[in-house]
Structures are given as C-alpha cells and as structure tokens.
Amino acid sequence: MTGGEVGTGETIVFWVCGTLAVIGALGMVISRKAVHSALFIALTMINLAILYVANSAPFLGMVQIIVYTGAVMMLFLFVLMVVGVDASDSLIETIKGQRVAALLMGIGFSILLIAGLGNGLMETSSIGLETANSANGGNVEGLAMLIFTDYLIAFQVTAALLITAAMGAMILTHRERWYPRKTQRELSEERFAAGTHPGQLPPPGVYARHNAVDTPALLPDGSTSDLSVPEPLRARDDVREIDTDDIEGIRKLSSGSSTTDEGDR
Amino acid sequence: MNPANYILLSALLFSIGAIGVLVRRNAIIVFMSVELMLNSANLAFVAFARMNGNLDGQVVAFFVMVVAAAEVVVGLAIIVTIFRTRRSASIDEPNLLKY
Numbered sequence: 001m002t003g004g005e006v007g008t009g010e011t012i013v014f015w016v017c018g019t020l021a022v023i024g025a026l027g028m029v030i031s032r033k034a035v036h037s038a039l040f041i042a043l044t045m046i047n048l049a050i051l052y053v054a055n056s057a058p059f060l061g062m063v064q065i066i067v068y069t070g071a072v073m074m075l076f077l078f079v080l081m082v083v084g085v086d087a088s089d090s091l092i093e094t095i096k097g098q099r100v101a102a103l104l105m106g107i108g109f110s111i112l113l114i115a116g117l118g119n120g121l122m123e124t125s126s127i128g129l130e131t132a133n134s135a136n137g138g139n140v141e142g143l144a145m146l147i148f149t150d151y152l153i154a155f156q157v158t159a160a161l162l163i164t165a166a167m168g169a170m171i172l173t174h175r176e177r178w179y180p181r182k183t184q185r186e187l188s189e190e191r192f193a194a195g196t197h198p199g200q201l202p203p204p205g206v207y208a209r210h211n212a213v214d215t216p217a218l219l220p221d222g223s224t225s226d227l228s229v230p231e232p233l234r235a236r237d238d239v240r241e242i243d244t245d246d247i248e249g250i251r252k253l254s255s256g257s258s259t260t261d262e263g264d265r
Numbered sequence: 266m267n268p269a270n271y272i273l274l275s276a277l278l279f280s281i282g283a284i285g286v287l288v289r290r291n292a293i294i295v296f297m298s299v300e301l302m303l304n305s306a307n308l309a310f311v312a313f314a315r316m317n318g319n320l321d322g323q324v325v326a327f328f329v330m331v332v333a334a335a336e337v338v339v340g341l342a343i344i345v346t347i348f349r350t351r352r353s354a355s356i357d358e359p360n361l362l363k364y
Contacts, residue, residue: 063330079341106281126316
C-alpha cells in the first residue's frame, strides 16, 4: 500500500484504470442497448475497485467487486431479462430540446466542477493511511474498530434498512392472483370450445420414407399435409418435394410384392 | 502525481452519470447512471480518506455501498412493477400523477 505520495507505479495504475473507468462510463451513457450499458458500467466498477485498492482501501475494493459487479450488476441484468432486452429508448422528446440542454448543462457542470476542484486541490498535500491502517493492525481491523465503536448506531440502522429493502422488494413484486387457478377440466373444455383441432399437429414424414422435418406427411390419398411441416420452413419455401419413386415403392410394398427397387433403403 | 487527481476523476465520472440521468429515457439506464454517481462519490470519499490520513472516509464509503445496494433492490422492484402495469420501461410513460 502506498503512502501519501503517489509513486510511478500508482501513477500508471491511475491513468490506465481511470481511462478505462471513464470509457466505461461514457459507453454506458452512449450505447443504445441496455445490456451493453450494463456491461460497460461493470467495467467502470471493476476499475474503480482497482483504484480503491491503490488508495489503501483493500477492503472497499473487495466489497466493490463482490457487491457491485457481483450482486448489483447481476440484479440489473436479471431485471433487464424480465423487462425485455430490446426495450430501447424512444427518440421522441417529451420536452423540446431537453436532450441538447441536458448535454450542455452536463458538460458545463463537469467543467465547473473539475476546474473548481482542480484549483482548490492542486496545492494540497496528502498524509496517507499508513499510520491509520497500522494503528489496529490493518485496514480491515481499522475499519472494524470504527464501525463497531463510533459508527455502531449507523451500522445497526443499515441492518434495519437492508431488512426493510428486502421486504419492500418482495411486497412490490408480489402479484395478486385475481382469478382462481384454472383446473385441468376447464382448460380442456376451453380447448374444445374453441372449435379448432384440439390435438397435436401431424408430425412430419409420416408414411413418407424420410423422417426429416422438411418432409411433409403423406395423406392416404397420396397428397401431402402442409400442417405437418413447421411454419418457418413453410414460410421459407423449404418444404421437400415428395419423391414419386418413393410413393411407387410404398404402393408396391403395400400391395404385397416384396421386390422393390428401393427395398433396401 | 497528486492524489487530488482521484478527486478530479470522481468529478468527471459524477458529471457523466448526471448527463446519463438527464439524457437517457430507459429507466434501467437512468438507474445505472445513478449508481455511477454513487460510485464516483465513493471514490472521492476514499481519496479524501487517504489525503487526510483518516479511516472515517472509508467507513462512510462503506455505508454508501450498503445504502446503494438497498436502493437498487427497491428501485428495480419498482421498475419491474411499473413495467408489469404499463408494459414500458421508459421514464416518460408514467405521467398519471401530472393530472
């Protein structure tokens, strides 16, 4: 762990991880798909964890990886799965010119913030955490000392907060069942009342001499059943033609003569 | 290099998060931008703790993480509930409170 001053190694770490973090943040804002945004912000959070470790905060770095990139981002991806990955932004502005105004405001805000902070902070010196970390035998021990003495009440309140959050999530996502569950009898009656064919569709290749899905089933009158070929194949016109030689072979077989030219197939 | 550069990086990330909140319309991406702003504040806390030689900043950052985790749970539950009733994750859609 480094002290107050920043060495060469840490400077390199700062520029590499800082650049990656900013790239991730920009990608999160810019990318059109929500999943890409989630992956970009995961990149930012991992790099921030490295920067925490570089700042003599190894415990926070680990917590950042476990809580943020592990739990929170997985929760985000899970909700994206529920809400729909393709739920993209509408480009219609509810307030006219809001996007441009927001962009200008954000850029102005960042210039103001960075200029002000840079002016105020460039002269400061840094003490470093070596003495604070070694006072109790390490970073984790030092944090534990503070949490369980000075910040004990706050720590207990966060416990209550976490339980409340879990309860809130369960109550918010709980769905009331408005109608009683349908029984098997009701489902069956519904299916027959619809008037369509209640059974399954004919499987492909029945009575034909191939069992590939693009082979239509042969009907007793020699024609083929369109229903037996899956819909996408029919839409693509990929239905296989019926081989008339095959049909001849079947006819010969069923009329009793055992010698067909394709009997070995 | 001065450790104050960490503060500047955190300010930059905070601004990007703020722009994200203002520009994007998808509720989940807005939420991620809020998370980015919280994270940049954490980076500032950690850097200030190091500059002042005091662990209190790290404890505060730790509490921010706990609160952010709770906030994510409840916020995502609200987004899922709104999506279930309105079939949309856009933050412009739920406007019934306006009237």
